[in-house]
Amino acid sequence: MARFTIRTGATALAVAAVVGLAGCSSPVAAENASSSDGAPGTGGTAIGFIMVGPRDDYGYNQAVYEASQILADEHPDLEILTAENVPEDDSAVTTMEQMIDRGAKIIFATSYGHLDAAQQVAEDHPDVVVVQQGNTIAGDILPNSGTYFGTVYEPMYLAGIAAGAATESGKLGYVYAFPIPQTIANINAFERGAQTVNPGVETITVSTSSWCDPAAQREAANSLLSQGVDVITQHQDCTKTVIDATEAAGAHTVGYHADASELAPEGWLTGAVWDWAPLYSDIVATILDGKFTGSEFNANYRVGYKTGTNPFVLAGYGPSVSAETQAAIEDAQAFLATDAGSPFVGPVLDQDGAVKVADGVTPDYAEIDAMDYFVQGVVGDLAN
Template sequence: MRKILLMLIVAAMSVMMASVAFAGAKKEKVKVGFVYISPIGDEGYSFAQDQGRKAIDALPWVETTAIESVPEGPDSERVVLNLARKGYDVIFGTSFGYMDPMVKVSKKFPKVAFMHCSGFKTTPNMSNYFGRMYQARYLTGIVAGMMTKSNVIGYVAAFPIPEVIRGINAFTLGVRSVNPAATVRVVWTKTWYDPALEKDAAISLLDMKADIITQHQDSPGPLEAAHERGKYAIAYNSDMSKMAPDTQLTSAVWNWAPLFKNTVEQVRDGVWQGNEALWWGMDQGVVDIAPFGPMVPQDVKDKVAAAKQDIISGNNAVFVGPINDQNGKEVVPAGKTMSDPDMLGMNWFVEGVIGNTK
C-alpha cells in the first residue's frame, strides 16, 4: 500500500510540475511547429491539418511553421527535436507513428507543449488530440446506403488500427441504418499516403461491383478511380469536390481550427497542461461533412440533416446496442452505449463489413 501511495504521489507531482512550467508564464508571442506525414497539396489529411495551422497563423501573436512529408520513425524524432531546440512553444505531431518519438523528445524539453494526433500516450507536457470522426462517418454512411444500387460499397483503408476500424464500423452502421441489405467491402493498403496504390485499391473494389467508393486515405486516388469509372465516391479529410464535382457525394471533413486555437490560447495564457486526451466532436466543430454534390436527392439530405442534429444534441451516440460483429455475435447489448476506451481500442468489424482486421 505504501508503494502504491508513493507511486500516486510521484505521478501527481509530475503533473503538478508540468502545470508549474506553464502556469503564470503568459507569453506575448507563441511559436508553433507542425509536422506532417504527407504533402499538403493533395487536399488530404495534411491539407486539413494545415488549414487549421493557417487559421491560428492569422492570429497576430502566433507564428507558425510546418514540415511536410516526414516519415514515421527516426526521421520524425529528428524533426520534432529540431523544432524544440529552435524554441518552439508548441509542437503538433499529426501522425499516429510520431507518438513514441514525441514522447521521447517531450521528456527532454519539459517547457514545450507537445500535441500528438490520434495516439494514446501522454506525458506531463504532452497531450494527444483527435476528433470524433466516426460521427461524420456515420452520416456519410447514410448517404451511401441510400444511394447505392448494387448494395456493394467499397472502402479503401490505410492501416488496421482502432482509429480506422472505428471509422469503417461507424460508416457501416450508417449504411445499414437505412439499407440493411448493403455491405461494405474493405481493402487495406497499409499506407497513409500512396496515390497510385490507393487508386488501384479502389479499382479492385469497383471490379467487385462496388458502385460507391469511400476511403481512409490521404490522397484523392480513390475518388479519381471512381470518377474514371463513372461511379460515385465519398471523400475524406477535406472537400475534394473541385477535383470531381460529378463524382463526390460528400466528404467526411476535419476542421482543426477550434482545437488548435484553444491550445495556443492556453499556452499563451500560461494555463495549458499535458497528460490530457482531447477527443472533440461534431458539437465542437472539429468534424463535419462537406456540402452535398448536385446528384444527392433531397430525401437523402433530409435524412442526414436529422441524424446530424441527433448527434449534435446527444441523442445518437452512434455506437449504441444492439451491435453484432461481422460473424453475427452480439458485442454491444441493446440499449448500451460503448465507452470511449472501448471505442478507442476497437479491433473488430460490425455486421455488414466484408474484410478482416489484419
C-alpha cells in the first residue's frame, strides 16, 4: 500500500488510512462481483479519485474531494478511495491500479494532465470505467472511458459583466498558470462578458507557469496593480495570495474555485465556484446501472447552463455590485441557457482582428474547448 505515488509523508499517511479501510471490505467484493452482469464499472466495492493536489487547497482539488465525500453518503456500500498529489505522469497509472486492486471499478482521474494515464488504465482494465475530468479524448473512445467537464467559461462570462461594470480604469487583470484551452476560454469569456457593458475594456494577462507558487502570484498581482488594473481574477489552484494583494490595494476581486468573499470583504464582486456533486452522482448512477457504454458519459461530455448540472455556478455578489449589474447578469445567464446562447456567439475576432467565429454563429463545446487564441481586447502573448 505504500506504493501509492504521493509527494509527501503527510499524504502518505492519509492515503494509507483510506486504503486500509477499503481492504477490510474485500468480502463484499466477492459478493457483488457474482451478482454483477459484467458491464464495465459494475461489481466493485470502491470508487477511486485521483487528485493532482492536496484535498484542502481551497480550490480545484478541495471541490473534487468534497463532492467525492457526498458520493460516500449516497453509496454507503462503496468505499471512496482518494489519492492526493498524484503527479500527471506514469505514476498515476500505478496509483489507479492499486485502487483497482482494492476493489475500485470506477475511477475519476480529476486533473487535466491525468488523461494519458487514465486512457492506459481503461485500455488495460476493460471491466473498469475510468472517467477523466477536464481534458478531451482525441479519436476513438473506449467503451469504458470518457471525459466530462462543465463550462466554467459560462460563469466567468457572467463574472466578466460584473468586472466590466466595476472597473474605472478600463483595465482588468487575469493571473493564470498555463495557456491550456480551458484557461484560454475562461480569459476570452471574461473579456467578452466585460465588453457587453464596457466596450473598450482590456483584460491584461500575466502567467505564473505554476498552478500554485504564491510568490510568483504576488509578483503577478503587484505588476498588474502598478499598471492601473482595478479588477483581478485568476486561474490558479491556490488563490489567497492574489486576492489578498488585490484587496490590500483597494481593487476588486473576481473569485475562482471558491467563494472567497471573506478574504475580500470590500472588493469582492462575484466568481465561478464549484459544485461537482450532482454530476458525479449522475455518472456513478449510470455506471452502476450497467448503462455506461454508449451513454452520454461514454464520450467527451460537457455540461453548461443549458443542461442544468453545470458544476460551475456563480458565487454570491459583493457589496459594490449594483442591482442594475445583477439584472444584466441574470439576463445573460438566461441567454446562455437558450439553444443559441454562448459567450462566443459570432462575430468573434482574435487579437489580430481575424474572424474566428462568423457573425451569428454559435460555436459548440468542442470548438470552444479547442480555442488556441486570445480574443480582441485581451492583452498578452500565448506561448505556442
